[in-house]
């Protein structure tokens with residue numbers, strides 16, 4: 001086993017697993033902190049998916065260290081802490097506290113932090129994170145329900161979260177060649193935000209990072225890592241992962257701008273849809289049984305969609321009434337109850353939008369591990385459950401990923 005990765009949410013973990021697998025690595029993604037006796041087969045990278053992004057920092061640290069301990073026991077040669085390409089976090093954490101704790105655990109005084117994912121429009125320049133052409137703080141991430149990002153200066157953002165010194169390795173060093181970049185990493189003390197504006201930068205960073213025990217970043221940071229371990233020319237394999245015949249459902253708890261557009265498009269394309277309201281759920285004015293009947297009764301050709309995704313003003317109203325965490329939790333619990341009920345009624349294909357949402361649903365479905373299948377859109381593969389009950393096909397979409405026609409595109413790609 002070469003790479004042991006710890007991802008702070010489930011969709012982020014599938015995103016990372018897809019990247020490693022497309023770079024030729026045999027990847028196993030596990031859901032939750034695994035027990036040391038889990039059979040990882042011939043996996044060269046194991047990605048532990050957690051649901052720790054918005055937990056209290058001490059809890060996130062504890063879960064991450066437990067995962068690191070198991071990965072070390074399996075012989076991981078390099079550790080990767082994966083967080084969101086939009087650096088989703090608050091001033092309390094969890095990126096800084098988890099990175100600090102992993103550094104101590106691995107006995108290293110240095111690491112890098114680079115959330116860049118240029119294919120999906122996330123670039124880092126002069127330490128500032130851009131989403132498309134906008135600074136992070138001017139993107140729709142400023143209104144995220146759980147981790148509103150209102151500062152694009154990552155040295156400042158991470159500086160507020162970490163006990164380590166946070167510095168910048170700028171693009172001029174990244175572009176200066178492998179030796180210059182490696183020497184910057186060798187001289188580093190603390191955590192360096194590293195600029196990256198395209199995949200060539202990320203591959204250069206990957207090569208220069210070959211001796212770092214710990215790397216932190218988005219999935220893009222993994223582009224250049226497999227080549228440090230694998231024989232040259234190992235081809236990626238994209239295998240379709242069939243599951244037995246069964247029905248499909250779309251579930252969306254992400255309030256991200258891309259997901260809201262994808263929902264509008266699916267409805268315009270004729271997908272039967274049921275909208276949930278967070279306050280109505282909390283006040284028991286809508287029941288899971290009604291949503292189950294809706295899905296069972298959606299007899300047309302296209303799968304049903306159940307969604308709670310809302311504009312920032314509606315999210316704000318729910319949070320004012322219920323509190324931020326409870327508003328999120330009631331929706332996650334509702335969609336998990338629904339998925340569990342549907343899984344018992346012949347549904348075995350789930351397309352789920354949202355990282356926290358996917359984490360809640362997949363945990364409830366009792367899925368211990370995932371195999372990585374073909375890419376639907378950048379950062380989003382089809383996956384198949386491994387272990388647990390009957391195999392499920394799962395497409396777990398990060399809120400802001402995917403083309404406008406994502407839902408039907410994903411469904412049509414199924415074997």
Ligand SMILES: Nc1ncnc2c1ncn2[C@@H]1O[C@H](COP(=O)(O)OP(=O)(O)O)[C@@H](O)[C@H]1O
Nearest residue numbers: 254256278308310318328331354355356357399
């Ligand atoms: N209508 C709503 N009001 C308030 N919170 C909501 C609503 N719909 C969903 N949520 C919550 O917002 C959060 C969205 O996070 P997540 O699923 O990670 O999406 P993303 O991938 O876009 O970040 C979840 O906790 C979800 O339960």
Ligand SMILES: O=C(O)[C@@H](O)C(=O)COP(=O)(O)O
Nearest residue numbers: 011012015084085355398399
């Ligand atoms: O890096 C990314 O952007 C994704 O892999 C990711 O982590 C997104 O998180 P969610 O938007 O919460 O799904």
